[in-house]
Amino acid sequence: MSEARDIILGRICASLSENGKAGGDEARHEEVEKRLRGHPQGVVPHPADAKQAVVDRFIDKAQAAGATVEKAKQGDVAKAVSAFLRDHNLPQQLRVGADERLEQITWQSRGAPELLSGPSDGNDLSGLSHAFAGAGETGTLVLTSGPDNPTTINFLPENHIVVVDAQDIEFDYEAIWTRLRHKAGAGKMPRTVNLITGPSRSADIEQTLIMGAHGPVRLHIIVVTG
Amino acid sequence: MVEITSPHFKENAVEALSDENLQKAMRHLRGNFTAKRAAAAAALPEFEALRDNARDIKNHVLTHLDLYLEAYEERVTAQGGKVHWAADAQEARNIVLDICRKADAKTVTKGKSMISEEIDLNAFLERNGITPVETDLGEYIIQLRGEHPSHIIAPAVHLNIDQVREDFRRAHSHLPPDRAMKEPESLLREARGILRKKFLSADVGITGANFLVAETGTSVIVTNEGNGDLTQILPKVHVVIASIEKIVPTLEDMSQIVRVLARSATGQEMSVYTTLSTGPRRKEDPDGPEEFHVVLLDNGRSSMIGTEFQDMLRCIRCGACMNHCPVYQAVGGHAYGWVYSGPMGAVLTPTLIGVDKAGHLPNASTFCGRCEEVCPMHIPLPKMMRSWREREFERHLSPVSYRSNLKLWAWFAKRPALYRPLAGLAMRSLSLMGGRRGRFSALPMAGSWTKDRDLPAPQGGTFISQWRNKRGRT
Ligand code: SF4
Numbered sequence: 101m102s103e104a105r106d107i108i109l110g111r112i113c114a115s116l117s118e119n120g121k122a123g124g125d126e127a128r129h130e131e132v133e134k135r136l137r138g139h140p141q142g143v144v145p146h147p148a149d150a151k152q153a154v155v156d157r158f159i160d161k162a163q164a165a166g167a168t169v170e171k172a173k174q175g176d177v178a179k180a181v182s183a184f185l186r187d188h189n190l191p192q193q194l195r196v197g198a199d200e201r202l203e204q205i206t207w208q209s210r211g212a213p214e215l216l217s218g219p220s221d222g223n224d225l226s227g228l229s230h231a232f233a234g235a236g237e238t239g240t241l242v243l244t245s246g247p248d249n250p251t252t253i254n255f256l257p258e259n260h261i262v263v264v265d266a267q268d269i270e271f272d273y274e275a276i277w278t279r280l281r282h283k284a285g286a287g288k289m290p291r292t293v294n295l296i297t298g299p300s301r302s303a304d305i306e307q308t309l310i311m312g313a314h315g316p317v318r319l320h321i322i323v324v325t326g
Numbered sequence: 327m328v329e330i331t332s333p334h335f336k337e338n339a340v341e342a343l344s345d346e347n348l349q350k351a352m353r354h355l356r357g358n359f360t361a362k363r364a365a366a367a368a369a370l371p372e373f374e375a376l377r378d379n380a381r382d383i384k385n386h387v388l389t390h391l392d393l394y395l396e397a398y399e400e401r402v403t404a405q406g407g408k409v410h411w412a413a414d415a416q417e418a419r420n421i422v423l424d425i426c427r428k429a430d431a432k433t434v435t436k437g438k439s440m441i442s443e444e445i446d447l448n449a450f451l452e453r454n455g456i457t458p459v460e461t462d463l464g465e466y467i468i469q470l471r472g473e474h475p476s477h478i479i480a481p482a483v484h485l486n487i488d489q490v491r492e493d494f495r496r497a498h499s500h501l502p503p504d505r506a507m508k509e510p511e512s513l514l515r516e517a518r519g520i521l522r523k524k525f526l527s528a529d530v531g532i533t534g535a536n537f538l539v540a541e542t543g544t545s546v547i548v549t550n551e552g553n554g555d556l557t558q559i560l561p562k563v564h565v566v567i568a569s570i571e572k573i574v575p576t577l578e579d580m581s582q583i584v585r586v587l588a589r590s591a592t593g594q595e596m597s598v599y600t601t602l603s604t605g606p607r608r609k610e611d612p613d614g615p616e617e618f619h620v621v622l623l624d625n626g627r628s629s630m631i632g633t634e635f636q637d638m639l640r641c642i643r644c645g646a647c648m649n650h651c652p653v654y655q656a657v658g659g660h661a662y663g664w665v666y667s668g669p670m671g672a673v674l675t676p677t678l679i680g681v682d683k684a685g686h687l688p689n690a691s692t693f694c695g696r697c698e699e700v701c702p703m704h705i706p707l708p709k710m711m712r713s714w715r716e717r718e719f720e721r722h723l724s725p726v727s728y729r730s731n732l733k734l735w736a737w738f739a740k741r742p743a744l745y746r747p748l749a750g751l752a753m754r755s756l757s758l759m760g761g762r763r764g765r766f767s768a769l770p771m772a773g774s775w776t777k778d779r780d781l782p783a784p785q786g787g788t789f790i791s792q793w794r795n796k797r798g799r800t
Binding site: 102104105107108109111112113115116118128129131132135136139140141142143145161165197218219221222238239240245246247250251252254255256272273274277280287288289290291292293294295296297298299300301302303304305306307308310312313314315316 | 351354355358359370371372375376379383386389390391392393394395396397401404405410411412413417461462463464467480481482483486487490510511513514515518521522525526540541542543544550551552553555556559560570575576577578579581582584585592594595596597598599600601602603604605606607608610611612613614622624628629630631632633
């Protein structure tokens, strides 16, 4: 172990014990263990409402954060994606990962977007992802890295279209952590978890808010309702 | 090294007050952040309960910090990352350089990090032949100017758009001179284009961290631009530099503090990007860094534990205290003379660089109490500034005339009922009591301060009375 490590941990312990706080080493260990294992919830803003209310709240909040949102039935996702590209005069071309739920989209035979698979190299105008979850509390999307939804798609293309299942929209972040632990295993995480609330922006010039900084300029969310 | 000019706070402040560009720029800060924070806090009924819990979580962490740091390290290592410990700035710089050299790095992109400023990383990398590129728009602008951030979340808040335009003209000389540059949108677009190339070609990406989650070995950045994400997913090496007090136990604990962070900082309910990074890319991942390093910096913090300044380690760098500080609003961040400014800087700077070097920073206050009122972590900033002031006095670091005035000031300060009306109505008689008027002008509430502070906004009255009036409205 490094010298600096011993110095730092030693100093912390010395500072704590001087103040009688480091006493009962076992008790301290136990308390830390308990918290890490039990991950107690603190103040959670609202009890989760009925699912429908949560989805509506998610849509309101995401729009307030500058995203565009539409609801679609599973069978209409292809149409919604194509319409978004057309409405913004974008080429019918999408960067997309290997997410099964995206692969199941049945594109119209005519004028279907060209799908480029794999991570983005910065040359894509539009990308398509599937969210792991949504948080109604603040209209936040939760995306996890991996071959299904490469993280570069979340940031490099100027236009980011994200599909989220209505049933995956929870009210609070805490409910999402529970699901994530279930998926990744306790104490483990995917390489990257992105919580995304609206398109990128900057207010660094005279505190004037400008949409579209280094990440996507447009964020379009399609909530799949069944 | 960053030149430390904190001992010249008074001279810096006088200069700042007569700097027209600065005063023009600072007008955008006043009111903007404060109104937005007030609205965001009011819109969340649980805001106060969350603040209390956020404070309690950090207090718990600080009294178990050794154990949480060990747990964090264990989780990072288990998921393929490496934790490096740095007792001071020099060690941290060397660790980063070493990582860069091993990666054969020429260019390093950087997300916004105050720790990087604290250890003066950019100059060090440059001296060693590595080009650091700041990618946050504000940081990019001040890097072009060879300056340092004047605000912990709005680094270029001291500049106005005309200055930025000139900098871009100078730095981006390869672009057509007649290009559109009038609107801030076109300037942002220009920076986006230039930085995009840097993101894609960088060898190492360095970010800070808002949180380190012990439960999962995760580091968390909270941003709006997306630059931090491009910094950390594109190069083959991702280095996180973070100070030891950034630890939170669990994802739930992080969520508690996240809920008060953006609301206090920019008045957003949630920043655009809250990104959780754990280890390097996995075997099956098609993107992300191949190496993941965390540099844990102490730099004096472990010695703050158990002292009267321990509470300062709860700070989440939201900037609310500076946004609401009448002194900061008047003089901007550079007058404070080192990396951290505003009330949090006035407390933190002496602990990090020494009270001898931080000079009279803790005097840069009107003790209006607004900073503590808005601090999401309930940090008793005025009390700690007073502690520094007393220590400074005891250590006889103040010049003699200054000390005698300070004694008088302390007498008044401890009697707010007397002090406030006196300061408001009888500045003149106060200075008479202080002896020669000129001597009293070194004091924070003295005439020269109030006079200059009132120049841009001549409502009259003292800071405190102005605040009292404003408070009714915000
Ligand atoms: S001291 Fe409080 S208000 Fe100031 S930056 Fe830190 S957390 Fe925010």
